[in-house]
Amino acid sequence: MCNTVKVSPRKLDPEIRTALVDIAARLLAEHGAEALSTRKIAAEAGTSTMAVYTYFGGMSGLVREMVHEGFARLERQFARVRQTDDPVADVLVLGHAYRHNAKANSHLYAVMFGGQSLAGFSLTEEDRQYGRYTLVDVVGCVSRCVEAGRFRQADPLLVAHQLWIATHGLVNLELGGYLVDPVDADRCHENLLRGLIVGVGDTTEAAAKSMAAANRRVRREVAGAPHAVEPRR
Amino acid sequence: MCNTVKVSPRKLDPEIRTALVDIAARLLAEHGAEALSTRKIAAEAGTSTMAVYTYFGGMSGLVREMVHEGFARLERQFARVRQTDDPVADVLVLGHAYRHNAKANSHLYAVMFGGQSLAGFSLTEEDRQYGRYTLVDVVGCVSRCVEAGRFRQADPLLVAHQLWIATHGLVNLELGGYLVDPVDADRCHENLLRGLIVGVGDTTEAAAKSMAAANRRVRREVAGAPHAVEPRR
DNA sequence: TTTGTAGCATAACATCGTTAGGTAAACGAT
DNA sequence: ATCGTTTACCTAACGATGTTATGCTACAAA
Numbered sequence: 221m222c223n224t225v226k227v228s229p230r231k232l233d234p235e236i237r238t239a240l241v242d243i244a245a246r247l248l249a250e251h252g253a254e255a256l257s258t259r260k261i262a263a264e265a266g267t268s269t270m271a272v273y274t275y276f277g278g279m280s281g282l283v284r285e286m287v288h289e290g291f292a293r294l295e296r297q298f299a300r301v302r303q304t305d306d307p308v309a310d311v312l313v314l315g316h317a318y319r320h321n322a323k324a325n326s327h328l329y330a331v332m333f334g335g336q337s338l339a340g341f342s343l344t345e346e347d348r349q350y351g352r353y354t355l356v357d358v359v360g361c362v363s364r365c366v367e368a369g370r371f372r373q374a375d376p377l378l379v380a381h382q383l384w385i386a387t388h389g390l391v392n393l394e395l396g397g398y399l400v401d402p403v404d405a406d407r408c409h410e411n412l413l414r415g416l417i418v419g420v421g422d423t424t425e426a427a428a429k430s431m432a433a434a435n436r437r438v439r440r441e442v443a444g445a446p447h448a449v450e451p452r453r
Numbered sequence: 454m455c456n457t458v459k460v461s462p463r464k465l466d467p468e469i470r471t472a473l474v475d476i477a478a479r480l481l482a483e484h485g486a487e488a489l490s491t492r493k494i495a496a497e498a499g500t501s502t503m504a505v506y507t508y509f510g511g512m513s514g515l516v517r518e519m520v521h522e523g524f525a526r527l528e529r530q531f532a533r534v535r536q537t538d539d540p541v542a543d544v545l546v547l548g549h550a551y552r553h554n555a556k557a558n559s560h561l562y563a564v565m566f567g568g569q570s571l572a573g574f575s576l577t578e579e580d581r582q583y584g585r586y587t588l589v590d591v592v593g594c595v596s597r598c599v600e601a602g603r604f605r606q607a608d609p610l611l612v613a614h615q616l617w618i619a620t621h622g623l624v625n626l627e628l629g630g631y632l633v634d635p636v637d638a639d640r641c642h643e644n645l646l647r648g649l650i651v652g653v654g655d656t657t658e659a660a661a662k663s664m665a666a667a668n669r670r671v672r673r674e675v676a677g678a679p680h681a682v683e684p685r686r
Numbered sequence: 687t688t689t690g691t692a693g694c695a696t697a698a699c700a701t702c703g704t705t706a707g708g709t710a711a712a713c714g715a716t
Numbered sequence: 717a718t719c720g721t722t723t724a725c726c727t728a729a730c731g732a733t734g735t736t737a738t739g740c741t742a743c744a745a746a
Contacts, residue, residue: 268695335629336569381636382645389622396568403614412615419648501726
């Protein structure tokens with residue numbers, strides 16, 4: 221018989237796989253996109269450049285793996301914010317969590333949501349669907365705002381998108397260095413969210429109260445130091 | 454005398470300079486960031502790669518030139534929108550102009566505002582100041598909204614930043630392919646701006662009227678086909 | 687123990703931005 | 717008009733990039 225399915229491979233080492241992703245993520249975070257190369261990664265991992273191809277099929281595959289890790293981090297960040305009886309404050313804390321995550325992983329964020337192509341990689345529709353899915357927490361939170369009578373009756377998905385878009389724009393321009401002293405990112409964040417919340421139906425008084433409550437919760441529910449983040453290169 | 458300031462140079466050809474910028478811009482727009490290389494540019498221009506260095510000091514200098522051209526295009530786009538007695542509609546048309554320009558020059562826009570580093574280029578503080586300056590039109594328009602009693606008394610610069618951030622976030626996620634069918638970019642644009650305008654003090658009725666007026670003006674004041682744009686690669 | 691598949695290293699390829707060396711052209715001064 | 721100097725510009729090369737071809741060899745199944 222010709223089709224003798226002889227077997228006797230040699231398994232892939234999962235430790236090497238995760239090590240490669242970790243090293244690549246660290247290189248990206250510490251030295252930026254330019255510093256991400258197969259040779260540097262292989263050198264740090266003590267392997268040859270071929271490892272990147274056997275485990276990920278190329279640089280793009282490795283970047284995709286990092287992007288998925290980035291989405292996982294965002295989800296973990298979201299999971300830390302509590303659900304209270306003030307759903308508007310909950311939404312605001314989620315916004316802070318989103319912004320914090322973006323700044324803590326700025327280079328990765330640029331690839332995930334900023335449309336930055338890294339080493340020839342670009343997101344597939346599946347990747348984007350993965351990214352959109354991380355926003356289900358926000359949609360649910362907006363639903364509770366509507367149920368609580370704080371937001372006008374509207375499609376929660378649409379309102380969540382408004383908040384996402386605004387926060388994304390804020391973070392993106394902040395990372396780009398565009399929001400400076402007279403109109404810095406913190407001031408913009410505050411005003412932008414206040415405006416949107418009032419715009420979808422909340423009263424200015426209730427909005428102000430929820431914003432104060434959210435600011436009090438940020439320290440404990442989003443991360444240690446709110447703005448301790450590596451500066452842009 | 455030793456310091457004989459003998460003169461006799463050979464002038465740079467301004468035609469070659471502009472040709473290089475044009476070719477580079479076309480390559481960027483048609484084939485994306487990856488296709489932008491000194492060799493391709495030189496080949497199309499009929500020169501050698503050295504031209505890029507004599508005229509721009511390197512690839513970064515050429516990219517900087519393109520970025521400035523991008524800002525100029527945005528300003529020209531803004532200059533096309535009229536100032537009417539409905540300043541809120543004017544602001545909305547400016548937003549459409551911003552979005553149109555971003556989509557018509559998507560790759561360049563990503564470098565200008567999206568933080569995308571192209572061929573090792575990254576914006577200087579001077580470049581960013583140049584970019585911020587293009588928003589003076591928006592600030593002035595917001596001032597007129599306040600004077601007309603449509604917007605609550607507030608810092609026009611701050612309100613203009615809110616609108617900028619929101620529109621930038623919208624455009625960026627749209628270019629990234631994140632805004633799809635149930636909640637597409639057009640719907641988000643409409644809702645986001647409506648929310649913000651109401652949030653800064655306008656009544657829902659007046660806002661709706663101005664939005665309708667703005668949508669009517671878009672065709673003639675921003676560009677031919679509102680959404681005829683190369684799809685994302 | 688035998689055997690063959692597949693991980694992995696070495697080395698080569700094409701391409702990239704950039705630089706060095708040499709040539710010729712253009713302008714001010716004579 | 718001629719000269720001299722300066723500078724644009726081409727050719728060739730360098731280092732570094734992602735990727736691929738060619739083996740060697742370790743490992744798991746028989």
